């Protein structure tokens with residue numbers, strides 16, 4: 001018996017063990033790197049079916065939302081677009097008021113003219129990808145300094161992207177991959193009229209709230225629906241009543257056959273950022289600085305917002321999206337540190353570094369080329385005091401309170417007026433844009449809440465950062481307010497036009513720099529942003545060591561492991577990950593099933609709770625067991641399922657696709673036990689959490705009665 005297993009194990013070793021789960025692959029390269037393995041695993045498509053620049057292919061049905069903050073997929077010939085509820089959250093919240101609370105009630109456009117426009121929201125289709133490394137590095141030499149190399153790369157990259165879009169309606173970017181060892185050109189077509197079509201209530205779309213966020217088991221219906229519009233000529237256009245639904249080159253058929261354990265599953269999407277080749281020094285910095293700073297500052301901020309949100313339905317709507325935006329990575333940072341500790345990631349990184357050093361030192365040529373890589377990185381982390389200040393300042397002043405960032409928008413006016421280049425058109429346009437943004441800002445702004453945030457967060461900065469990094473305004477807090485940030489904030493908010501929409505409108509109608517110059521918020525903003533620039537410059541002084549070291553380290557790793565296929569870290573470009581439907585063992589003696597059902601949704605019910613309330617209609621439908629054609633073979637309605645696909649933030653909303661190219665789910669989260677995954681993939685533990693497409697369709701069909709949308713889709717039974 002044992003012998004038999006040994007032989008099987010040996011066979012696997014000879015065939016090359018499958019690394020399918022780990023890896024965010026460039027779709028343009030799967031023909032070369034992955035398709036054989038994918039087909040062995042159950043994929044029935046060819047590489048050309050997935051990524052083609054001549055014919056329509058799967059990639060044409062997958063788009064970047066807002067340049068990659070999320071992913072979405074086309075599911076009808078009329079531009080119907082599916083993504084996560086948390087990806088449409090800002091829009092759903094933005095359209096909500098106490099009278100039309102789409103967060104609480106959900107929203108369903110009954111006809112196309114009820115679909116809601118969202119100025120600023122974009123959808124980008126990938127047109128093509130090209131390896132331009134040779135061109136970009138043509139004139140780069142070993143002798144160049146870090147800055148010279150950077151300037152040359154930037155110059156050629158711009159030439160390449162400009163040339164790529166000449167005479168087209170496209171936009172393009174050259175991006176570095178493999179830590180500046182490779183460069184690729186990405187060409188996109190970006191549409192700017194994206195309308196909200198449907199969203200379930202938060203009690204479905206965000207069921208489980210922050211408690212369940214980043215965790216399995218999950219029963220969340222995390223989806224929302226948009227539609228892409230274009231000009232009558234089919235080209236991208238700003239919102240207009242004359243626009244028409246886009247007819248995409250490809251859209252995904254939807255399979256309601258259901259998935260089982262071990263089934264092939266792949267995901268195309270826009271993962272934002274990973275650092276899988278990060279060294280132990282970098283992991284240490286993440287654990288000691290980035291995560292604790294974020295947790296400390298956001299913890300204080302979230303408590304203040306939470307208090308305000310509990311005061312009224314209006315307050316709840318106003319701050320729902322701001323709260324969610326801050327809490328998601330607050331919890332992430334807690335989980336990431338736990339994961340990095342539990343899984344001993346630093347030791348794993350160190351082992352790789354030791355092996356690398358041995359390899360590099362084994363011959364003089366290598367030693368000359370790669371010998372200094374790790375030293376450079378270590379040097380880059382030697383003095384991190386300005387980096388700590390930068391992280392604190394970013395969290396506590398730039399992104400923490402809203403008032404400073406808001407006031408800073410007005411510096412553009414100042415610059416224009418002071419240089420007075422006679423360019424009246426530009427100032428007019430800028431002033432109009434600012435005026436146009438005021439309604440949106442003040443709809444969701446509570447000055448007293450922001451004041452409390454200022455008081456608390458500036459104090460945290462003061463208490464945790466060296467005095468040399470204080471902005472000038474801290475002197476005033478010391479002198480005039482005896483270091484009392486609360487008193488200071490009271491005065492600050494009393495003496496400003498920036499909390500008062502009508503006074504700002506008045507100012508914009510007749511901009512007078514004198515008014516700004518004596519405004520306390522304006523003065524504080526200046527001093528904060530001046531210091532932020534100074535700190536950023538200082539912390540950037542280590543960039544040459546770090547980036548040069550990282551480039552060499554990865555180049556060396558790749559040379560050292562010649563037979564291993566490497567994939568580039570995520571950088572908000574389209575990637576493919578493939579694997580299978582799979583359960584996992586989160587801890588000793590516990591097995592987590594690969595799927596959940598509506599039974600779990602009811603089990604978690606806490607009536608009246610923010611996170612676990614179940615709408616009466618949902619309960620009724622579930623108790624009726626009216627699942628129709630959306631029921632699983634086992635008779636239940638599956639809500640979510642797991643795959644071992646490799647995703648990260650930015651992948652939210654990505655289609656989970658079966659071996660036939662049909663949509664079976666939407667990716668929406670990762671799991672708690674492997675939150676360290678962005679820095680080191682954990683094959684045994686890391687799972688991708690997806691909402692089952694049958695749950696989505698059932699909600700649209702039975703809960704919302706939006707059969708018009710179901711009729712638009714191509715459903716495979």
Ligand code: ARG
Pocket residue numbers: 086206208209210212213214324328649650652668669670
């Ligand atoms: N953790 C998810 C992500 O980053 C977001 C989930 C949103 N849901 C929530 N309950 N906050 O993609």
